[in-house]
Every structure is written in C-alpha cells, then in structure tokens.
Amino acid sequence: MKRFFTLVMLCIFAFSLTACFSKKYMITTNTGKTYIADGSPEYDVQSETYKFEDEKGKRVILNQEDIEVIKEQ
Numbered sequence: 001m002k003r004f005f006t007l008v009m010l011c012i013f014a015f016s017l018t019a020c021f022s023k024k025y026m027i028t029t030n031t032g033k034t035y036i037a038d039g040s041p042e043y044d045v046q047s048e049t050y051k052f053e054d055e056k057g058k059r060v061i062l063n064q065e066d067i068e069v070i071k072e073q
Contacts, residue, residue: 024073027052029066041070 025037027050037052037060044051048064 024055025052026069026071026073027062027067028069028071029062030068031066035060035062036073 022039025039025041027035027037027041029035035052036055038055039052041050041052043049043064049061050064050067050070051059051061054060
C-alpha cells in the first residue's frame with residue numbers, strides 16, 4: 001500500500017510540473033487588445049489566420065493582418 005501511495009504522489013508531482021512548463025504567448029492586436037494563449041498559436045496558411053485557446057479555454061481566431069506582435073512569456 002505504501003508503494004502504491006508513493007507512485008500516486010509521484011504521478012501527481014510529474015503532472016503538476018508539466019503544467020508549470022507549458023509555454024504561454026502574449027498576442028497583441030493592432031487595436032491594442034491583448035490575448036494570452038496557452039501554447040503556441042497555430043498559423044493557417046490558407047486562411048491567413050492564427051488560432052489558439054486563451055487562458056479561459058475559449059477558441060480564438062485572428063487574422064494575420066490584425067496582429068501586431070506575438071511574444072513568448
């Protein structure tokens with residue numbers, strides 16, 4: 001039982017570290033609006049848009065021409 005508890009605690013610790021190392025990106029539009037993306041924004045060449053999930057889990061799609069800067073935090 002002690003071995004099982006230790007294994008469970010190690011798994012929880014490993015998952016919490018994984019969350020700490022996920023990269024976030026700050027995306028600023030030409031109008032001054034700022035988004036924080038969990039993970040790297042995906043660029044769609046065909047539609048010339050960036051797609052990402054914000055901090056609240058909402059899917060956001062922005063046109064390339066509307067974005068002023070994308071910075072890794």
